[in-house]
Amino acid sequence: MARKTMTAAMSILLSAALAACGTGGDNKGTAEAEGGSNAAAAGSAASEGKITIRYWYAFGDKIEEAKQHLVKEFNASQDRIEVVAEHQGNYDDLHAKVQAAFAAGHAPAVTDLEIASTGVFARSGMLEELTAYADRDKDQLQLDDFNPGLMGNAYVDGKLYGLPFMRSTPILYKNVTMLKDAGLDPQGPKTWDELEQYARVLKEKGKNGMTVPADIWFYEALVAQSGGRMLSEDGKKAAFNSPEGVAPVEFWKKLVAEGLIKIPVGDEAGATADKDWANQLSAFKFGSTAGVTGSLEIAKGNGFELETAFMPANKSYGVPTGGCQLVITSKSSGEEKEAAWEFLKWMTSKENTIYQHKHVGYLPTRVSAVQSEELQTHFKEYPQFKVAVDQLQYARPRPMENGYPEVARIVRTAIEKAILDPKTTPQAAMDDAAKKADKLLSK
Template sequence: MLKNKSVSILTLSTLIMLTACGSSPTNGAESTNGGSASGGGKIIVKYWTANGGKIEEAKQNLVKKFNESQNRIEVQQANQGNYDDLHAKVQAAFAAGNAPSVFDLEISSTGIFSRSGMLTDLTPLAQRDDAQIDLKDFNPGLMGNAYVDGKLYGIPFMRSTPIFYKNVTMLKEAGLDPASCKTSTELEQYGQVLKSKGKTPMTMAVGVWEYEALVAQSGGKVISDDGKKATFNSPEGVAPVEFWKKMYDEGVIKFVVGKTAGADAEKDWSNQISAFKIGSTAGVSASLEVAKGNNFEMQTDFMPANKSYGVPTGGCHLAITSKLSEQEKEATWEFVKFMTSKENTIYQHKYVGYLPNRLSALQSDELQNYYKEFPQYKVASDQLKYAVLRPNANAYPEISKTILDAMTNAILEKNVKPQDAMNEAAEKANKLLSKQ
């Protein structure tokens, strides 16, 4: 899922020029983008997805269910890798005139995709079908990034927050109370105890998503509200980097880097080398399976607080591309409504761990009874009361790379001061923001 993946501004700029210079829509059954209606047969809807494992399995199961539920529309699903891969392929396909009808759009890229003209404004469709789609039923904490400039461009689908995973067995063996460790101060204290007993308290990759949570907990913002200025070099933005550097120097947090960083951190957790991990709620189901298979008990909790709790949301919307024929757009909209229904929200939540986006799903007897047996699934929904929007500036996907590089350098290099690293990154970010 899972974390936000960036979209290159240069790539999108090139895409927009290609699209502007491209050919006009073709006549006949096939549209410029999205799919086709062949000879009076079924309307074909191309659906491109990101991520694999249980996440992809859940989508495949839902697509199969939709296709079997009616005989007018056939959804053809194709996995395109991670969010970076998917977004790049959608850009290229859009320019070439054969984009998918619908795809998993990671929420932090909604701004640049919508403003480039690649997405259908869903506002009129949602207003027309209010009785079916019922936007008021979606958790308010998940709707902010669905809107850009007052228009609706995505329907929450597999949405997530980072949460705190605890190996209860390791904590008990170390004489620590698994129910505690609610603050960053307690995390450091627990870490020192675990370290003294020869354990690795936590392994994690340096991540912008997790960083956004710590900035919110400090009362700060990564980008100004108007999207015109980088603010992550403020005291509130630098504090998380200083904290992580301190934890790294003390041996409380083991940071891993490189393309396999996420997998390496997960391996430490699975093998009970580390007692804690910060991960997406999309990993709850898989983590419970790992815990059961490796004979340890697992709990989930809110991200440890600083001045307060705070957490960004993540995951994807279902977004419909523009330039579809009216017939294809309506068919794709039917699919989107199906995938985001109460029933299917409950299904994907239990199958994977992604948030139950709909309030009616969260409040259902089915889930309330499920949480009594598996309370680990409920934590992310409870934490949403502290959710903050992810920056929606066009340049943010590129800026997030700059932040990531600066943090990694500041944390791992002894002589690099976090303030200096973040100041330099902010200068680069402001240049990108000025070009929007």
């Protein structure tokens, strides 16, 4: 790909608002602000003759707790490699900083990478291809043990570039107490029609069925449930203006017009949806499986019962996967790449996927972890964690075309316009978005 085209693609990537495929507050300073302790750690490792590599990660709160714990355990597990973990904000922040550091020649050896961005980063030459490493260490890595439903975004053009790490799907969070108080079966809703019916009953009780942002991740799920796809098979044209892609927008617009759900807009839309659910103003919310632990704590603190479920089906169930994988940057030295590979293998092991799943709620990425006695016991005690695992049978990878992050922004804007503007039909809004998307995808 020509440099001009790739530079434009990277600009698109960094300016786009990616789907919120994880949770956790971004209340930490940048790695630069934390440089004192990190520099001290690196200096100490160097004096001990260890190979020191940097790992940049996204998100705070329980997600950060889990990542920092894993890094600490890795460093203590051997005496050859010292990993210095540095917080870099959300995925957008992280991606922008990695690109800038790569251009300046001092990128971290390892970084989280939101899955839909893998194609852009790989095709730009920023990522180390991992196929040879995986083939060499196949007995130790056991690549086939990763859940097949999570591997679609690990490959770009048939080559392996990442290992599934903290991965997710959107699920339905239900305030069971509100449903029971309204005389509704807490086992539902299981379909779009049932969701509408539940929302009507809740409205009569003075409550809101759902507060949901026009999030691209959730929209992708509704398109899949309708039997559609976001892009054409070859990724060169938009497909979301098909009847299957327009149906979710029509559904949302209808429910909003009748006061059955709320769709907030703007940068705080997701936070508004979470607050409405936490404050028991809305009975349902869509959210990442990464929020299970935190949501259970909120429900307990606010005195209501929480259950999770598949996202309601239309023609069928369907969800995109999300979250991040671990990747190695391509400009690291050979020694750093080998150290980074050891770190990737360790972080994505059976034992560590069990830990991060129980601590946060992200999907256990390995089949052996799901089948382990530890997680089977955990699922029996906390069935809310198992829903996303079971829903994986209906999962599909996210598009990874270079222009897709900008396409996602265009689609979200079109959805919001269709819902808020009485004069704009969902079909017209999505047709207009498709024309803009086609120009980006054809480059």
